[in-house]
Amino acid sequence: MESLIYVGGQKESIQFLFDPLDSNLPKMTQVSNEQIQNQREIKKIVSGNRQNFLLWRNNNTLEFYRKGKPMKQFSIKNEIVKGIYSGYTTYLILTESGNVFSLSEKAAYHEVPLDDPENSTFDEIRPIPFFNEEENNRKVQSIAMSGWSSYYVCKDGTMYGNGFNKGRLGDGTKNAHQSKPVIIYKSVSRIFSGVQGYCVFIITTDDNILGCGSNRCGRLGIGNTKDCSSPINVPKLDLKGSDILDISCACEHTVILTNEGKTFSTGQSSDYNGTGTSALYFNEISAFKDKKIIKIDTGTFITLALTSQNELYGWGFSTEEFYSRNEFKTKQKNGKWILPIKINLPQVFQNNSLPLNFSCATRKYFLYMDLNSCVKEDFRNLFESKKYYDSIISLSNEKESNNEIKIHKMLVELRTKLKIDQIQKVLNENNINTEELKLFLKWIYFDEINNSNALKKIFNFLNLSYPPENGLEKDLSRLFNDEDSKDFKILIKEDEEYEEEGEEDEEAFEEIPVHKIILLARSGLFREMFENLNEKEKKINQIKDYSGKSFESLELLIKYFYTDKIELTADDDPELIFEELNDSIEYYLLNKNSNFNTELNKCKTFN
Template sequence: MNEILFFGQNQLPKLIKNEPDKIKKPIQFKFENENENENENEKQIKQISTASYSIIFLFKNGKAIEYLNENNSNQKIQIENIQKVAAGYLNIVVLTKEGNVFARGEDINPENSKEFINISSLIEDKNDRIIQDIVSGYKSLYLLTSNQNAYGIGSNEYGQLGLDPETLQKTEKPILIMKNVSKIFSGNTSDSVFLLNSNQELFGCGDNQYGQLGLGESRKEEKIQKLTKIQNIPKGKIIDIQCGGFHSIMLIENENENENPKRKLYSCGDWEYNGLGRFRYTYEFTEIKLSLFENDDIILDFSVGNDHTLILTSKAKLIGFGDNFYGQLGTEDANNQLIPIQIELPKLRFNEEIFNYHILCKNERSFLYYSPPPFPILKKI
């Protein structure tokens, strides 16, 4: 069963029917895979991703369908055995189970922006062409190879590829950014990027206009064009970092063996629309205080849009803050929330399968959807 909640800006007439442009309260709809020849398990949604002008559904069978905004049409992505999908402003990138990466978009293939090309085959080092993960920024894409090397392709307007923008504005060929990388973090409304090495050292570059790289007040440059080590990182294991247009949020897990695993969120950047749980700019990663949490509550998943954030907890609470002009916080109004607020949800399968739900916040939209293992990015604890 494909169980999905949607709220926010509605530009999907074929997918979310007979609803207003602004859906301010979570509505439930069932997505029906149109291929009736497949069994129910194969039609189960594995991942949802959204670009500025479309939404992509990836299924367990490795097939994907893209729904176009403000257009009563949809189309199958003609690539088989897809493992993961990522989407930015005008770019879409897919990772296959064989480790190949195909991408399309104006920043990737300007001569034919609707055609997918194999960008992993463009990596100069032939021994580095097996890709294990893909990440999308706003106009840039990032590849993590099986050799733990990070590559970037697309725009470098803010130095988000780790190079001087005056020297290289953009590239249609993957370039090596950093070696010995365990994870890459960005966001599809962001021109910032973070790279984590095997020693849990964090580096960042790109857009820093609002302090969203967490470099501190002494580093207020708008463009950080060289990979820079992020100092004063909170203690613990970095689980995830997600970047919005004006802020970044980090999830840290306490690894003290004498305590139950605890997860905390830290943020930096602009607070005016994003909230960040405080009323000031924050130039270093600072804890978000969540008074709505119970002592034994655990953060299972979180997602960052352009300037709003949603958090899912083990007590089946959905908590949000930030911009709410389109109703993307699901609070039944259009008021911005500068401090975290709990969102009322319709009855779902939460009580038995809370660990199988995932959040997607992108631009002015929000999704909460059911997707059983092995997809979860944040592992069950």
């Protein structure tokens, strides 16, 4: 099977971000399956300086690599990973409960706020005392790391920062560094930075955009190159905080991405900012005016941008330029490196249905597959639709008075491995209220874990392990193999035209057993079919598929509904499967973010 991870930029010697003789040809190194196994199960890769990186897998495990070799695998007991972040030499891990952990080795300039950073090693993940002590009630909701500084936004909107300072941290002082986090700003909703940015951008709760820190080459976009020791408004930017999707800061420029896919950049050095002109204020990048950008990231001088059509663009420098500017300027005239250019991707990524992900380090970048599941999104939509319920949990206790919460019995019992009457009895005995139950149901339907103390309480009452042993996807995969609990049938009759209703021979149909809730959650076509049934018909436990597709193809489709994967057997014909299922997103009205075409193209690519 072909590798799905590539590394570009500096490796062991000076290499080019783009080949100097052909700017459309990326200089990338393929990562073998022996170096990194299970390359389809990766959620994110982050890296700072040197040749180290941290990999986060879908199963909540973390793997640390040094010089391209796996060193150690980690999991954090009783915690669920929410995000991973890289500074210059260290890593932070944020969990769903709002706790923060570090993986570091003698953190430079106190990049990570440990009480004894000199004892740090890459052999262990350590909790950050400032945020993890229960009595301080500082639960973190987001993190940004930059150079030798780290920033945190707590759930109450207070923003903290620590690390390298000298007037750049944003706390209003000019101290050499801050080993323990200090308050930077209050009423903050989001923060952004970059691995080599040395500054931070702040979105406030009242929708303003602020910046502070190092303003080298005008990367704050405030009209000058003076550093800012306290957050200030970013002028001449006709955007609100709610318009911003991402902000990524490099050494000499910053790029803004909006929700609409527009990009803006600033930086006195036109070699790097992507506009082709010196800019001390943010200007739109003209090369993307007719494109929608959905993701950006920056390294030291590197910038990458991905379009909605899965096209990757890049601009900036070769690492050789860092050492020889004069030589680079000659190449700059011929190759127009200062403007975004389309990167000729490796063959495995050239099919638009195979989605990309990437992350930039200081002088390298990782390119890999984005194969995230949309199962949770489908079941979130089912939960929020408030339709198709078939059971209730009735709360009647000291806090609630006969309040009935509608549920889908099959899903609740699957996730908890308990009967509804057992769950109801325990909840009432322990005086669980409606809001607490809804938090619990959000975990059941789409794995959302908020207000962890309330959830832990319910998990404890029900004798369920916390954090949960299985995610929604794993539980649904297990449900697929439970033939006894399947409560519905899809009837298929292939290779013949369907006769008029009432004249069809029922024995001519083949059956695919399925759980009704799976069809409701994952296919808009089947939802429409159920909605159009009259009351008498709704009691029927089967439905006919009139697509004319083969039994084998529909069986693979149904299995995809459960597992989010299409896996062929030795008896399947890949070309036939591809042909028959190629229109499934439109025909069966699958989620627009479905990875179905990705999975289908894998059949064609890898078989």
